[in-house]
Amino acid sequence: MEVVVLIGRILFAILFVGSGVNHLMQVNGMAGYAQSRGVPLPKVAVVVSGIVIIIGGLSVLLGIWADLGALLLLIHVVLSAALMHTFWKETDEQARQGEMTHFMKNVGLAGAALMLFAFFAYVDDLGLTVTGPLFSLS
Numbered sequence: 001m002e003v004v005v006l007i008g009r010i011l012f013a014i015l016f017v018g019s020g021v022n023h024l025m026q027v028n029g030m031a032g033y034a035q036s037r038g039v040p041l042p043k044v045a046v047v048v049s050g051i052v053i054i055i056g057g058l059s060v061l062l063g064i065w066a067d068l069g070a071l072l073l074l075i076h077v078v079l080s081a082a083l084m085h086t087f088w089k090e091t092d093e094q095a096r097q098g099e100m101t102h103f104m105k106n107v108g109l110a111g112a113a114l115m116l117f118a119f120f121a122y123v124d125d126l127g128l129t130v131t132g133p134l135f136s137l138s
Helices: 002-025 027-036 042-062 066-084 093-122
Strands: none
Touching: 002 027, 002 042, 002 066, 002 093, 027 042, 042 066, 066 093
16 A cells, blocks of 8 residues: 555656656746736746645655645635636637646646645554655644
């Protein structure tokens, strides 16, 4: 069981750590997109979101307060869905479909992050983690 959970954590975290690194390596391009979506202080938002998702991803990956890491990722994907993927505002059908796909992906990732938070905060012996949970739901 411990190895299966570890593999799941690795697969989940790869997406976020890679995305966070991309945020920091492509700040100007991503800030331009964020600005086009109406995000205030887009360059700062890109850098902060990149740092948050790297920290959250590494937290889940390494099992260092993984419950807190899952919460950080939950917050990120919910904000990203609500601010960046507003498909309901799109007039072009192709753009609407693309943004809806990204929105729904983020909703699904939010659900997975919420389940991970609950899992880490509830289960006493996770094994293969550096620390225990910061929060307790038991």
